[in-house]
Amino acid sequence: MTKVRLKKRNVGIAVGCVIVVLVLIAGLFRWKQTLDYQKTFEYRLQKHGYSEEDTAYLIEHLENNELEELLKKEANENIPKFIQEDYYLKKNLDRYLSYYEQNPDKSLRDVVAIVNVRADEDWYSNPVEADVSQDNLLLVNKFHKLSKDYEAEDLEKVKNWYAYGDDPMLRKEAYDNFIALFNAAKEDGLTVIIASAYRDYQYQEDLYNGYLESLGQKETDDVAARPGFSEHQTGLTVDVTTYGANTDTFDTFEEFDWLQNHAHEYGFILRYPKDKEYITGYHYESWHYRYVGVEVATYIYEHDITFDEYYAYFIEGEK
Ligand SMILES: [Zn+2]
Structure with missing residues (x-):
């Protein structure tokens, strides 16, 4: 064998080794990639x-x-x-x-x-204390109750001009906004009158027990709140009416249509809308409006949700 041939053979072996090493490295690299991918x-x-x-x-x-x-x-x-x-x-x-x-x-x-809103549970099961620090956004429903002695500090007597009955009371901001609503409706030739507003615990207890005697528990729970669970105790709620209307007929009056379109502009919402019984726990009440402030009322109006849903998501929910 000549020297030249020997040299060529060595070069060949060296190149072969390099190729083997490169293939091994590529293999290792791919193996590592696969392992990494499996962690993703x-x-x-x-x-x-x-x-x-x-x-x-x-x-x-x-x-x-x-x-x-x-x-x-x-x-x-x-x-x-x-x-x-x-x-x-x-x-x-x-x-x-x-x-x-x-x-x-x-x-x-x-x-x-x-x-x-916990409506997958039985109504009134495991109620919690309503969070009164929420002010205008205080939620009272079948899972959030007020104590027997809760009474807002800024309740004001509603002037007879705006209401039937003897001196219903409302919290100041709700009252001021109701007056603005009343005047705006008047300008459109309509009259929205307060039929009921603040009710204390005792009043609700008497009302509830009255229904209970004639209707029985289940029916009564559909139409009246148990004492402590009535939104009327917040002082932020009004039942309204107009001339010639009663609770059965109020939604056939123009005043109702007007409220549908304008109540939120004054911070009020229809609290127990039609077809939302399964969320609110109450039959549709065309006359029952709740003050929550203009911003929240507008949100609720625009998104077609109930106050219970708003509260569960924006106030009780984790963000
Ligand atoms: Zn009511």
């Missing part, structure tokens, strides 16, 4: 059972710790759908899922609303 949420969520589309949505909308939580639960195609709902609250996710499973005919929006 993209891989883990899909492996867990989520579609590519749902995976992308979840990664975009949840924090890493929330994704880790999600991976501990069984995959459920409804989870991304609930997260997309406007009033979705993270703390309620498990309850949305189980309520929806039992009520598959309900819309997702309804499920969220029902669970948020």
